[in-house]
Amino acid sequence: MAEISSIVILTGAGISAESGIDTFRDAGGLWEQHRVEDVATPEGFARDPDLVLGFYDLRRKALAGVQPNPAHEALARLDAEFSGELLIVTQNVDNLHERAGARRVLHMHGELKSALCTACEMRSPWDAAMSDRPPCPVCQAPSLRPDVVWFGEMPYQMDRIYSALRGADLFVSIGTSGAVYPAAGFVRDARELGVRTLELNLERSEGSHWFHESRQGRAGELVPTWVDEILGRG
Numbered sequence: 210m211a212e213i214s215s216i217v218i219l220t221g222a223g224i225s226a227e228s229g230i231d232t233f234r235d236a237g238g239l240w241e242q243h244r245v246e247d248v249a250t251p252e253g254f255a256r257d258p259d260l261v262l263g264f265y266d267l268r269r270k271a272l273a274g275v276q277p278n279p280a281h282e283a284l285a286r287l288d289a290e291f292s293g294e295l296l297i298v299t300q301n302v303d304n305l306h307e308r309a310g311a312r313r314v315l316h317m318h319g320e321l322k323s324a325l326c327t328a329c330e331m332r333s334p335w336d337a338a339m340s341d342r343p344p345c346p347v348c349q350a351p352s353l354r355p356d357v358v359w360f361g362e363m364p365y366q367m368d369r370i371y372s373a374l375r376g377a378d379l380f381v382s383i384g385t386s387g388a389v390y391p392a393a394g395f396v397r398d399a400r401e402l403g404v405r406t407l408e409l410n411l412e413r414s415e416g417s418h419w420f421h422e423s424r425q426g427r428a429g430e431l432v433p434t435w436v437d438e439i440l441g442r443g
Contacts, residue, residue, distance in 0.1 A: 213439065215294035217370075217377045217404075218284065219395055223384020223411055224428045225301050227278045230271075250360045258354075262340040265355040268302075269321045269336070277309035280383065280428035283436040285310035290440055296373040300385065300392055302357050317364040317392065323356035332356055364391060374399055381407045381435070384428050387414030396420055409435060 222230075243264060247253045254261045277285075284297060288311040297314045299306055302321045306314045319325075324335035328350035335353075337343065342351040358364050374380065380399035387393045396419040399406050408414060408423040409431040417423050424431055 213293065213378045215377045216379045216381065217373045218297045219382045219385060219392060220297065220299045220301060221385030222301060224280050225303055225305055227280065227427060227429050228275045228305055230275055230303055251362065254354065259340060265321065265357065266338045266340050272303055272321060277305045278429050280432035281305045281309035283433040287436045287439060288313050294376065298370055300389065315366055315369065317366060317370065319357040319365060321355065321357065324353045325356040326350060326352050327354055328352040367391065374404065375402060377404045379405045379407065381409065383409045383432060385410065385414055387416035
């Protein structure tokens with residue numbers, strides 16, 4: 210295989226599931242016993258802000274009880290040791306990539322530990338509850354919401370992601386269902402750009418046929434092996 214100098218990695222719920230974080234949606238259309246439409250849409254927030262704020266308060270608090278797993282740690286090692294261009298694009302709103310030590314991370318769906326003010330549109334690091342309507346650290350309005358991209362909203366930094374894909378030699382998808390767009394379309398975009406593509410997933414995703422190669426298994430086993438391969442080529 211030709212030398213690899215630029216890698217774009219997409220991570221999804223499957224990589225954090227092995228740390229004990231629930232995947233986004235189960236077979237019944239529920240997310241941690243709530244309808245996705247009630248807790249992950251602007252309409253749900255407008256209808257019942259107390260429910261939505263309380264839901265994300267619990268998820269934010271639960272982060273303290275989970276730890277990065279070997280897949281997160283392997284990507285952090287790649288981040289530290291790979292001398293080429295690297296961008297880890299995650300659909301996850303947890304902070305496990307960063308806690309493992311990765312720095313070249315982009316959260317396209319936002320972050321649990323960030324607050325977005327609907328009054329001044331400023332973002333602030335956030336660890337506390339929002340359900341008691343604390344003031345925005347910037348404008349003091351009691352108008353904070355989770356800095357999380359809900360269904361019907363535009364993911365963050367799409368221009369940066371597509372720019373990275375255009376310059377990539379390799380696109381790797383880890384722990385994703387291949388069902389949520391626009392992220393599910395990255396592999397097709399990469400293929401059309403002539404980028405090599407690899408899927409590491411518990412099972413074949415909905416878009417698995419777009420990948421040049423697909424490996425099935427636990428992320429905690431597949432990802433360290435793949436990172437060893439990449440770093441061993443230099």
